[in-house]
Amino acid sequence: MQLRDDFAKHISELNDPLERPYSKGIDTSLLQSIDDINHLNKEVQNINPDYMTFLPSYFWYFYFVAGWTYFASYMFSVVFTLLFIRNLDFILSGFTVGFVLLGILMFTVFCTPLILLLYQFIKKNPFRTQYYFLKKEQKIAYYYRPLMKFRQPYELKIVDYKDIHPDLHLDRYNQAYTPLNLYVADPVTGDITHHLKLEDYRVNPRVQWAFIRTYMESPAEDLPIDHKICQAYPMDTSQSLFACSDIIFRKNGLLNNTHSGRDTAIVLTISALYALGYLFQGNHYQCVKRAILHPDVKKLLTWDGKDNPYPIQPITTEAQRAFQGKNWQVNTRWTVAILINISLFSWAMVAYNS
Secondary structure, eight states: OOOOTTSOSBGGGOSSBOOOTTTSOOOGGGGGOHHHHHHHHHHEEEEOSSEEEEOOOOOTHHHHHHHHHHHHHHHHHHHHIIIIITTHHHHHTTOHHHHHHHHHHHHHHHHHHHHHHHHHHHHOOOOSBOOEEETTTTEEEEEEOOTTOTTSOOEEEEEEGGGEEEEEOOOTTOTTOOOEEEEEEOTTTOBEEEEEEOOOTTSOHHHHHHHHHHHHHSOGGGSOOOTTTOBOOOGGGOOOHHHHHTHHHHHTTSSOTTOOSTTHHHHHHHHHHSHHHHHHHHHHHHTOBOGGGSHHHHTTOOOOSOOOSSOOBOOOHHHHHHHTTOOHHHHHHHHHHHHHHHHHHHHHHHHHHO
16 A cells, blocks of 8 residues: 655654554543544544544645635736737737637646646545545455555555554644544554554544544543534535535634524625635535445444434534535525635736836
């Protein structure tokens, strides 16, 4: 299995190993961390007697891509104005071919990120994976694809939970981040065969591991689930990019979970300024690759959909309509936010070139 060069390839190379599954008692004091537990409650996408999964993490490069797109579009507009509009007489005097070729080059360089982003919105290619912790089967199921091999199809991986080696990997390029990593090693050679990167930088990884261990190894009543926070999100079947983009606001407490249209003003203001970044995150949630849909995983599931001992907030009628793309309040709010964003961008272009 291909791993990044800065991650361990042998079990002896782990940076800061944590206790393995069932190796010793769970430190329940970690589950008293209110902020971290509330965060994990917001991250839980689904939890029942058979499996648990979190919302897939997103990265700072989402904002980098959004910024790159804005900057590239801005530069294209500026250069186009300077070269074409302000030099129209020069263009018409006999240098049309050269300027057309220059225009094509400018379009390719500066508008590529915007074209790629629109392509992603339409095609919904998965670029992150989702991990499923199967409690009754004591396994973890997920899809894997090497980071840079975009054309290679995702491969289903199913590993035994008891074989997990958790580790706090210290990123040598950013000392502030210590994400939780789960490894599976060959029992004979110690070479790592599977690497699960949860990569949630906003929570104490020791609390996250205690949360996972409690779910996999303990009764349902031991897991600190708050039904007021923990809500199921059907992003993978969502027809609405806008409803998926709303998730970032709801996880931060800026929107209610009913998609009823309340609290619109503050979200409209924020989303108008960062529309592209939030839509990109919404696309990330919407197109995540779900191992649970694979037939080899489906046959492992034993829950019949009834009597869930874990309290999780059900999807309201309004929220369901939003994920189906039929909630006019959600659609209107995001449409207005995008129009405001375009207007601000256009105003900046005019102001710069006036």
